């Protein structure tokens with residue numbers, strides 16, 4: 001498309017709300033250094049930024065200034081690897097999505113959220129992808145923290161949901177598993193997590209029991225070779241655990 | 256009516272000074288930046304996410320991002336205020352989209368639009384404070400439908416298709432409102448975008 005046909009879309013593009021094909025067209029013009037489009041989008045970005053003045057002015061809490069200043073204070077120690085506190089936070093919220101039976105634990109989660117805020121501060125550019133996960137988690141938390149949010153249960157009727165799990169891996173800190181809808185086990189049985197190396201036999205990675213709602217969080221701490229790991233799996237084992245799976249895994253998550 | 260944005264944008268020299276000191280990693284420059292733009296940034300984000308705790312976090316992320324990326328900012332020719340406000344608005348829209356599952360689109364689209372280079376080297380025949388005032392006045396003159404679509408785009412990050420769904424209106428109608436609204440804003444700014 002010609003620049004002329006795109007110029008009415010510059011503001012929408014600047015707001016990130018333009019549709020195709022214009023969005024791709026403008027992006028292509030910018031990528032090849034088109035002067036007209038670059039100038040137009042730059043101007044549109046500024047124009048659009050002034051729309052912020054439509055927002056009703058609200059005074060931020062006084063403590064916010066100190067929180068912002070803490071950014072600069074914490075910076076030289078940047079490049080910290082993302083840590084388990086953030087992972088837990090994401091995990092905690094994601095779990096609530098897997099099973100909404102976690103209402104009572106939210107108070108505790110909220111407390112760790114405060115601590116995690118300080119950690120988020122230290123995150124740098126390379127960690128922004130992780131932040132997306134945390135943002136989603138925060139969204140779930142804020143949903144759950146609203147007083148009008150109610151837990152809806154299907155009283156009387158039981159619905160069999162398939163087991164679900166998510167796995168976070170971190171080369172320095174290990175594996176975090178969050179699982180939901182895990183079937184209740186008979187006496188003397190337990191769940192065991194396995195790390196399956198590429199071309200190798202499963203390695204035990206700890207035992208865990210889900211709560212009454214079938215949800216569980218389990219960590220295998222310590223370093224791990226993420227690149228050499230093919231999958232994380234869960235199987236049902238005797239309660240003392242096994243050195244190799246004795247049943248077919250109920251979940252296998254490829255890395 | 257008092258517009259803090261005008262006050263903040265009026266002093267371009269102060270912005271240059273702050274940007275220079277931010278690039279030198281001077282911590283109190285961040286405090287100055289916050290004093291100039293913190294209330295605006297908070298207000299914009301709060302209007303978008305409608306939750307004060309989330310807004311506080313996102314304000315912090317806004318200033319973190321500015322702090323981390325300021326090396327790419329041209330303090331001589333750059334527009335610091337518009338950049339900061341754009342980063343703020345994008346953080347909040349990203350958040351909104353992340354909680355309703357529109358993540359993939361936003362991550363790609365918004366981050367490209369907030370690099371400091373996009374706020375530099377732009378010759379203007381008007382001061383930013385004047386442009387902000389003109390735009391604010393121009394917005395007030397739009398009709399209700401035009402105001403609504405601009406607000407849905409800016410504060411909710413909705414595409415025209417999404418607006419049409421939300422407003423329960425034909426897409427063509429929404430497109431007309433958007434086009435005429437933007438045209439009116441542009442006209443008032445006296446910039447027909449003929450580069």
Ligand SMILES: [Zn+2]
Pocket residue numbers: 002003029034035036037038
């Ligand atoms: Zn072009």
